Amino acid sequence: MQCFVSPMQPSDIDEIIALCRRVYPSSPPWTAAQLLSHLEIFAEGQQVARTAEGALAGMSASLIVRWDAYDALGTWRDFTSGGTFRNHDPSSGRTLYGAEIMVDPTVQGSGVGSALYRARRELAETLGLLRIRAGARLAGYGAVHEQLTPWDYVLDVVSDRRRDPTLSFQLSRGFHVFDVVHGYLEHDPASRGWAALIQWVNPAVATQSDYGVADPRLVPFMARSPACLSGEGLPSGADGTG
Numbered sequence: 452m453q454c455f456v457s458p459m460q461p462s463d464i465d466e467i468i469a470l471c472r473r474v475y476p477s478s479p480p481w482t483a484a485q486l487l488s489h490l491e492i493f494a495e496g497q498q499v500a501r502t503a504e505g506a507l508a509g510m511s512a513s514l515i516v517r518w519d520a521y522d523a524l525g526t527w528r529d530f531t532s533g534g535t536f537r538n539h540d541p542s543s544g545r546t547l548y549g550a551e552i553m554v555d556p557t558v559q560g561s562g563v564g565s566a567l568y569r570a571r572r573e574l575a576e577t578l579g580l581l582r583i584r585a586g587a588r589l590a591g592y593g594a595v596h597e598q599l600t601p602w603d604y605v606l607d608v609v610s611d612r613r614r615d616p617t618l619s620f621q622l623s624r625g626f627h628v629f630d631v632v633h634g635y636l637e638h639d640p641a642s643r644g645w646a647a648l649i650q651w652v653n654p655a656v657a658t659q660s661d662y663g664v665a666d667p668r669l670v671p672f673m674a675r676s677p678a679c680l681s682g683e684g685l686p687s688g689a690d691g692t693g
């Protein structure tokens with residue numbers, strides 16, 4: 452399906468709130484005040500996708516954070532300042548934080564999410580940021596939580612033994628998992644609050660240590676630095692700064 456990604460405008464707000472209700476029926480939707488705040492604070496980071504007929508098909512919302520200023524296992528509320536983006540920090544942050552991406556359920560699987568992810572990556576590249584990070588809600592975990600620990604679930608997904616509606620999509624977009632956290636979203640029965648922390652590292656600005664990994668179980672599934680790919684061994688070091 453053809454879709455067009457463009458900067459969000461104030462006139463999109465009512466449709467975004469309606470979209471949010473369709474995508475997350477059990478969660479409070481974004482408020483108009485939050486969405487306006489995002490536009491005032493970081494207009495470039497807010498994007499919408501529309502069909503050729505002009506219908507709102509999806510949206511994404513991002514801000515820049517200095518990652519080291521947060522507890523790495525913090526919640527979505529921490530990284531978005533309660534959804535306002537008042538913590539947006541373009542002067543010292545090097546991480547584009549993906550706070551939201553959602554696609555209308557009637558057009559999921561038609562390439563809209565991929566188009567929004569491409570636009571987000573282009574933004575990170577244009578701004579010369581080190582990486583994109585986000586929490587990937589484990590949308591399929593709730594259904595199997597009695598059989599598997601969240602870690603085993605994630606290891607199944609990263610090794611392609613299982614498909615998660617959200618995380619598998621993000622892995623196919625070049626992201627990798629660097630940790631698994633609980634309590635990430637408050638109103639999300641599908642994930643039972645579990646999320647994988649994911650990142651895409653910008654090869655144009657990254658150094659080898661920026662490809663580090665938090666947990667040894669994930670090492671085989673991490674993106675490798677260019678030096679690693681040429682056979683110089685696994686990257687060392689923890690998360691890069693910024």
Ligand SMILES: CC(C)(COP(=O)(O)OP(=O)(O)OC[C@H]1O[C@@H](n2cnc3c(N)ncnc32)[C@H](O)[C@@H]1OP(=O)(O)O)[C@@H](O)C(=O)NCCC(=O)NCCS
Nearest residue numbers: 452552553554559560561562563564565587588617620623
């Ligand atoms: C996760 C989400 C954003 C993905 O968006 P989407 O528009 O469905 O994604 P796409 O259509 O671009 O890609 C989905 C898959 O469909 C495939 N696809 C792309 N175009 C397609 C088409 N024309 N026909 C069929 N499949 C297609 C893609 O190849 C992709 O498969 P892959 O992941 O194996 O590569 C969307 O499902 C969503 O909004 N989910 C609910 C909200 C959510 O969980 N957001 C994430 C918060 S962390």
